[in-house]
Amino acid sequence: MSWVPEPTLNSYLILSAVLFAIGTAGVFLRRNLITILLSIEVMLNAVNLTFVAVDRYLGSVDGQIIVFFVMTVAAAEAATGLAIVIALFRHKESLNPDAFTSLRW
Amino acid sequence: MHALLFWIFAAVAIVASLLVVGQRNPMHSVLLLIGSFGALSGLYVLLGAPFVAAIQIIIYAGAIMVLFLFVVMLLNAASEDPVTGYHARLIGGAGPRRLGAVLSLGLAIELFWALRNLQTAPLASGDQQPPATAVYDIGLRLFQNYAFAFEATSVLILVAMVGAIILARRERA
Numbered sequence: 486m487s488w489v490p491e492p493t494l495n496s497y498l499i500l501s502a503v504l505f506a507i508g509t510a511g512v513f514l515r516r517n518l519i520t521i522l523l524s525i526e527v528m529l530n531a532v533n534l535t536f537v538a539v540d541r542y543l544g545s546v547d548g549q550i551i552v553f554f555v556m557t558v559a560a561a562e563a564a565t566g567l568a569i570v571i572a573l574f575r576h577k578e579s580l581n582p583d584a585f586t587s588l589r590w
Numbered sequence: 591m592h593a594l595l596f597w598i599f600a601a602v603a604i605v606a607s608l609l610v611v612g613q614r615n616p617m618h619s620v621l622l623l624i625g626s627f628g629a630l631s632g633l634y635v636l637l638g639a640p641f642v643a644a645i646q647i648i649i650y651a652g653a654i655m656v657l658f659l660f661v662v663m664l665l666n667a668a669s670e671d672p673v674t675g676y677h678a679r680l681i682g683g684a685g686p687r688r689l690g691a692v693l694s695l696g697l698a699i700e701l702f703w704a705l706r707n708l709q710t711a712p713l714a715s716g717d718q719q720p721p722a723t724a725v726y727d728i729g730l731r732l733f734q735n736y737a738f739a740f741e742a743t744s745v746l747i748l749v750a751m752v753g754a755i756i757l758a759r760r761e762r763a
Binding site for chain 1: 592593594596597600603604607608610611613616619620623626627630633634637638639641642645646649650653654657658661662664665687690691693694695697698701702705708710711712713714724727728731732736739743746747749750751753754755757758760
């Protein structure tokens with residue numbers, strides 16, 4: 486398999502950067518609360534990939550432990566975020582973040 | 591073999607993530623994101639991190655995505671609403687959206703430029719293999735050096751759980 490370029494640390498970092506940029510673009514461009522939350526998950530995963538790749542480079546396990554913590558925070562974020570989405574949807578029957586422009590109703 | 595698998599998994603992850611962002615139907619987005627997580631989990635195996643690969647599948651694809659899927663089905667909003675109203679146009683119209691596109695493209699270019707200027711590094715400094723006892727080491731460190739953070743995480747999860755219940759509860763009028 487010599488015709489396939491061997492991946493280096495840089496390949497992993499560039500892949501992670503591409504995924505992070507895709508997630509950012511999703512947050513900026515989409516007008517759907519659920520898709521925005523999904524884009525945040527994509528960004529969190531890109532950062533996780535960086536942690537694990539650098540971990541492999543340094544030969545330690547600390548990065549993997551931080552990935553564990555990132556995942557728990559992501560779970561907490563998804564739970565509260567989706568609860569807020571449900572509460573908002575009850576009030577306006579809409580998932581468009583631009584529908585929620587008033588500070589109180 | 592490692593090289594070929596890396597490029598396959600990387601391609602799957604990028605294409606799936608692009609489709610997650612590009613899809614109009616949130617249901618398809620969630621399912622594609624599960625595919626992207628599967629590819630990332632394969633990359634973690636290639637990086638010698640089977641523990642992270644396993645919790646990626648169990649927690650992300652298994653728990654968080656099911657939560658998303660549940661909410662998408664509960665709300666049953668198949669597509670995006672059109673932008674209506676003066677205030678909505680002010681922040682969600684074509685102009686700000688174009689600005690958002692420019693900003694995210696700028697971020698992509700900046701990241702690519704920064705990483706291109708790095709010197710090429712091998713996958714591992716020196717030629718150490720990932721230790722066979724990696725999961726054992728993780729457990730040991732998690733409950734020794736990171737024990738406080740671990741306990742704080744459990745409090746965070748508890749707070750998130752209570753918060754989610756209170757936020758999503760139907761208010762009695």
